[in-house]
Amino acid sequence: METQSEHHLLNGACRSVIFGKYEMGRLLGQGTFAKVYYGRNLETSESVAIKVIHKDHVVKKEAMMDQIQREISVMRLVKHPNIVELKEVMATKHKIFVVMEYVKGGELFDKVAKGRLKEETARKYFQQLMSAVDFCHSRGVSHRDLKPENLLVDENGDLKVSDFGLSALPEQQRNDGLLHTQCGTPAYVAPEVLRKKGYDGSKTDVWSCGVILYALLAGFLPFQDENMMTMYRKMFKSQFEFPPWFSPESKRLISKILVPDPDRRIKIPAIMRAPWFLKGFKSPIQDDPNQEEIKEPDSQITPKSSPPFFNAFELISSMASGFDLSGLFETRRNSGSLFTSKCSPPDILVKLESLAKKLNFRIACAKEFKVKMQGNSDGRKGKLSVTAEVFEVAPEVTVVEFSKSAGDTLEYRKFCDEDVRPALKDIVWTWQGESNCQS
Known part of the structure; x- marks a missing residue:
């Protein structure tokens, strides 16, 4: 049964407290099956974003249900300084509450929409993007929808990757070891996804990162055309031009990323060794909660007579x-x-x-x-x-x-x-x- 506070929240009240732990306030955004609200942890005063999903809206739609479960599972798997953090998930009979890190600075898209970025700024965002994507790939996760709209910038000017709704895990691969679902945003999707013959999710992410880097430096996309098929033909042939203000090193790197043949496309380790990439690069500190030092026991310890009780x-x-x-x-x-x-x-x-x-x-x-x-x-x-x-x-x-x-x-x-x-x-x-x- 819905609590009174939940009822007030979903009927337009400005503030509401859920589970006695989070105060929920203004609406931040709305999707097809969820609304995202600004929230505050009452104990720590930490700002959070709370996604509210109505179970009735998704339980009869198996694909949507799978997407929600996969997105939350992936976010739990990819804890990294440049990825939006999942705090916790709570549920009532009718609703799911996904509590996430609140990123105050907005979308990277908003910055690009105002014009091209300075090379140093674009490089910093690209470094953080590649660090986050490399970490995802090390966990078997392909994002599959990388674009400036899904990249947030916090109050410190650091990038945060968000929206893992289209992400893929290894179990989604078919017997050929490839993914086959066509997804992503047309201007950023890799050519092999459009060919319908299967693709490596990690290689398609690299292509998308190359498009993003070009857009950050240029202020516009490398492949543009009012006719979608014409745009796709340009992508298949990698037909694009560099503006005159691109540095030789940045052009060299982008040319190695935007290669239509995924087998010839540069891989992330090589990208992160490129001279242009390495300028001022600082690898983020990763606190892996799973890391635990293993030590030899000093002496034989007699176990308790009974194990701990599992609720x-x-x-x-x-x-x-x-x-x-x-x-x-x-x-x-x-x-x-x-x-x-x-x-x-x-x-x-x-x-x-x-x-x-x-x-x-x-x-x-x-x-x-x-x-x-x-x-x-x-x-x-x-x-x-x-x-x-x-x-x-x-x-x-x-x-x-x-x-x-x-x-x-x-x-x-x-x-x-x-x-x-x-x-x-x-x-x-x-x-x-x-x-x-x-x-």
Whole structure:
């Protein structure tokens, strides 16, 4: 049932308090299925943006429902200084409240609409854009709709990537390893997306970044025409001209980005090594909440006689199918793999230690029904470290949660899908999100 404050909010009241935590004020924007309001955290006085989604508007539209879930999942996955931060997600029976970082400065589009930017300013925004996009790609996320309207600028003049509604995750790829959904904004979309033969999302993002860089430096787009097909033909042939004020280095870099053949298009690591790009570049400090130092235990620690109690509401919320977001987006459950088991906690611990040995992972710490294991080989982001924690729901029901402590997210997913699941199938009752249980 809607609270009185929610009712006032949606009927035009200036201010409203939701969940006793956030004060909601003026309307910031409105889309087809959601409204975004300015908000304030009553405890910290921090400004936030709150997207309000009516479940009734989207629950019957499967594609829209999937888009909302994917957007929130992606935002939880890509925590970076130059990406709009997702604070938390709350829900009532009828509405979903997505609380995000409030970016005060507006869209980068508004700055470009006033005319071209100075080269130093354009370079700074492009550096921050590439840093954010590279981070997304390292997490397996392709944005697919990069344009100045989706790039915000905060009060400090720093860029923030927003609007992940069209983003893609690896599971959306077909058997050929490519994406096939045609999406994006015509002036910024890569040629291979239009060919309908499948495309690499990360390579299309690079093309869009090249168009953005050109627009920042020129004040207009590289490919323009009143006739859409004529514009597309220019894109397929990369027919554009540089204004006379472009520096030789910037022209050289853009020429390597706006290459119609995605296999010949420059990649992000090479872009970030380009002399023009490196001028004044400062890599943003990334505080990865998943990073945790693994240390050898000083001595054997005797585990407690029983594991921590796992709130039954969390279990129901996270395991249930349907459009229930309360468990999926809880803060402490971050990119983990969760399963229930009818085995006893001690038996599960033995199985976990056996799994670690089988996979040649060393057990870095085993205490209080929590097992920390670390791989021996270096991956994309160092050695993969995984924590498995056992929770007791009832005398005959136990929950086991895997989470990444350090290393690359894609390698962690592969570890869960290809190593953990087959090895533990004899003790698993059901995995999170799966409805088929073992008898």
